[in-house]
Amino acid sequence: MxxxxxxxxxxxxxxxxxxxxxxxxxxxxxxxxxxLQHVRIHPVRGREGSQRASTSNGDNPANTSVFQKKSIPSPFSIQSFRNTKTLPILVIVGLLMGGSVSFAAEQTVPGDVLFPVKVHVNERARGAVAITPKAKAEWDVRLVERRLLEVEKLAADTSAPSETKAIAEKNFKDYSERVKNRISKFEKDDDSHDAIETAGKFSEMLRKHEGKFEKSDDPASRILKEENLIVQNSTTTVDASDPALLAPMSFDEDEQLKEVHEKVREMRNETEKKQKELKEKYRKEEVQNIVIETLQSKEVKRALKENTRREEIRSIFEKNTENNSKKSDKTDDN
Amino acid sequence: MKISVIEQEFTKAYDQFADAIFRHCVFRVSDREKAKDITQVSFVRLYDYMSQGKEIENLRAFLYRIANNLIIDEYRKKKTDSLDRMRDEEGFDIGTESMKDIETKDEHGRAVALLECLPEKYREALVMRHIDGLSVKDIAHLTHETENVISVRIHRAIEKLQRLNVQTPQHG
Incomplete structure (x- = not known):
């Protein structure tokens, strides 16, 4: 069909x-x-809220509007570093920066940006290495020296504000206090040897720094400085023969150095006094020990002497009895 | 919760359009297995797109566009194969599972055979219009052609089939 x-x-x-x-x-x-397996392997990522596909039969927009809000990805989210080279680069940069920052922080004084790094990171890290109480005490002495260096640096710097100087001096005091506490703790624990040693190191360090101040403080150089100032004020054409020595130094600066010097000396005197006290205490103990020892040894000697005397007496007695018996034998023979 | 919303939407889309997309593919590529593959890949692409958070205005048209692009890719691949071999395989297996009786199978085979005689552009337009029931406007939009061009193609496709039908008589 x-x-x-x-x-x-x-x-x-x-x-x-x-x-x-x-x-x-x-x-x-x-x-x-x-x-669905594909869906599971490739979970939804990123701006998930925004992709509402309006189907042909038309979803009610009011129902879907909740999900249409765009979620803003956090810039600090670890997700934003995923599958990129950013993370390893950041780690490397962080390590390099960390090293150079802590190195740069070493030279800082209170008021500098990196000063907290010096105190809280560098010093804490190095302090953590000291395990025994003695090592800790030594590190504390070293810290006081560091604080003292900062004070010196700031005192020599005329542009530094007085607040930071005050902070530096407070730091110095606080850290010295720590060393003193260490010493008294040694004392409490009957660790007099360590106490004396720490106190000795502390006073030695203080004396060393005091010496520095004295150099700049000694009368001869001061007169020279003052003269220079006068000369500079009167005649501007004078040539300085020794720039370091003739460097203009304000009296204000001198005053500050003097103050610091005074404080250091105070601290040193205090420590030396403490050291002496400790030594005396220790010596007394030693003397006591020696006395006890000598007494003991005397007793022993006396006992020994007694013993030997007894022995002697016994031997004499034995000899006598022997002689007597021999004599009696002879008479019997006769 | 947001994740499950997207998944839910995706599953819903699959339940709703899987058969339609598959039908479209079958009449375009004349191969049931290939049609299945293309349908699956179309939905994978849809999910990937959705999960990137991109807006989809018309999900149905979007799915047809994906499928259409995949079919075009398939044709390009075919060209590298031997065309003669493709001709030899004309009597393809349409899968008896879904075909309830011989008559429906026959109808299906005839429709596919008719479409196979058409040039690709005409076939695309005709399948979309009369098998998928898309509007001329939608077809124009998703094939990036003007409505006029699509209308002309549909018309010429039917004309051509009529002529073919005259040349090769069909059993009523």
Whole structure:
């Protein structure tokens, strides 16, 4: 049977052919499983809130609006460093910076940006290495020296504000206090040897720094300085022969140095006194020990002497009895 | 919670459009297995797009566009194969599972056979219009052509099939 299909017929043919064309139930669920697996392997990332696909049957916009809010990713989130080279670079930069920062911090004084790094990072790290109480005490003495150096540095710096100088001096006092506490703790623990040693080191260090002040403080140089100032004030054409010695120094600066000097001397005297006390106490103990020892040794000697005397007496007595018996034997023979 | 929303939306889209996309693919590539593959890849692409947080205006049209692009890729691949071999495989297996009786199978085969005679552009337009039931406007939009061009293509496709039908008589 032949038929000439018209336009509608063609379309009908196509539609009929497509009517039952679909995925079988098993095919559909199998494909769904594969897709869900893909979903699980590639979880949603990034700006997830913004992708609302409005389906052809149209979702109610009021229902989906909650999810349309864009979540702003945090710039500090570790996620933003994932799968990039940024993280290792940051780590390397951090390490390099850390090293150079702590090195740069070594030369700082209170009021500098890196001063907290010096005190809280560098010194704490180095202090952690000291384990025994003695090592800790030594490190504390070293810290006082560091504080003292800062005070000196600031005292010599005319542009430094007085507040920072006050802080530096307070630091010096606080740290000295720590050393003193260490010494008294040694004393309490009957560790007099360590106490004396620490006190000795402390006073030695203080004396060393005092010496520095004395150099700049000694009358001869001061007169020279003052003269120079006068000369400089009167005639500006005078050439300085020794720039270091003739460097203009304000009286204000001198005053400050003197103050610091005074404080250091005070501290040193205090420590030396303490050291002497300790030594005396220790010596007394030693003397007592020696006395006890000598007394003991005397007793022993006396006992020994007695013993030997007894022995001697016994031997004499034995000899006598022997002699007597010999004599009696002889008389018997006769 | 947001993640599950996207997943839910995606599953919903799959349940709703899987059959339609598959049908479209079958009539475009004349191969059930290939059609299945393309359908699957289309949905994977859809999910990847959704999970990047991009906006999708019309999910249905979007899915057809993905499938269409994949089919075009498939045709490009085919060209490197032997065209003669493709001709020889004309009598493809449409999978008996979903075909309830011989008549429907016959109808299906006839429709596919008809479409295979058409040039690719005509086939695309005709399948979208009369099998998928998309509007001319939607087809124009997702194929990046003007509505006029699409209308002309559909018309010419039907004309061509009519002529073919005259040349090769069909059993009513």
């Amino acid at each position: 032949f038929k000439l299909p018209n336009m509608d017929n063609i379309i009908k043919q196509l539609k009929n052919g497509a009517k039952h064309t679909r995925l079988s139930f098993s095919e559909k669920s199998e494909m769904k499983n594969v897709l």
